[in-house]
Amino acid sequence: MLYSIGEMAKLLSLPASTLRYYDQEGLLPGLTRSPGGTRMFTETDYKALMVIDCLKQSGLSIKEIKAFMELAAGGDETIGDRLALFRGRKAALEAQIEELQETLALLSYKCWYYETAQAAGTEDAVQNLPPDQVPEAHRAAMARLEVRRLAEEEAGK
């Protein structure tokens, strides 16, 4: 089964111009052309594009993805390099997700904060709430807003 650039663009829900750009940047070394010069995408190209998206989401730049694609074109000799790359990306993404979980906790705290403020009709009510009335679940997020971090406890300035 072969796909035109328009068909492939629909399958991936992205503009055809992006596929041309990726091709131009060397992200699709295996891509073939019809006698007339039209790009013909195969299922293998589809898989490559899914992996490209995956690497992109993991934080790689287009140039870095190109380097990986060249590795992949290098065959079995580069299996070790590619394994190392995926292990690195996996670790990076795990770290990234952890960071986003902390961000999420802060957003949850802010939702609680504004829900409480809304119920009271004013923000002051939440600001003046004794700390022990803040739900346990939000304490850590709340603490992240405090300065401290990095400053090694200077004596009262």
Add this chain to the structure above:
Amino acid sequence: MLYSIGEMAKLLSLPASTLRYYDQEGLLPGLTRSPGGTRMFTETDYKALMVIDCLKQSGLSIKEIKAFMELAAGGDETIGDRLALFRGRKAALEAQIEELQETLALLSYKCWYYETAQAAGTEDAVQNLPPDQVPEAHRAAMARLEVRRLAEEEAGK
């Protein structure tokens, strides 16, 4: 406690130029200046900058964050709007994290793939592996690489 732009930059581990840029873009409406014109950052500004980072991580642009900061400057009347914004950001980030979990699953599959290929000395060995020898945990990720999605099952072309 007051901080110079350099001190605040260190606390946040970002360049002072970024803080000037944020100020210029209107992200710090409460920021005051010394008689000589030097920016003086308070703990409130620190908190605001933590929230800015949080909103940025949740996918908001600088312009959108500015709009929020203006809302916040509007006082108690805008509590409802701000609550709605944080709820929206929370939902968006939750969706984003789910997506990254899927990406992570694909990376895990790729790690397994290359570990197996490395053990066999060639990629072909993994390619030719009967599907039931692929660990259950990786089946879904593997399936995501297949075309199908969106195509409504055309009769054998």
Add this chain to the structure above:
DNA sequence: ACTTGACTTAAAGTTCACTTTAACTGTTAC
């Protein structure tokens, strides 16, 4: 007073990942 380092501004420059344009050519349906 003077040096040094950190601050100030406006404006221009950078990087990234596309996106658009213009002029043209290939492909498909009638």
Add this chain to the structure above:
DNA sequence: GTAACAGTTAAAGTGAACTTTAAGTCAAGT
């Protein structure tokens, strides 16, 4: 065959988020 549509290229343009530059001012220590 021809219209209309989908494809092609090289090159220029876009928008976001900074970053750098240049020229100058402020603040702290000696």
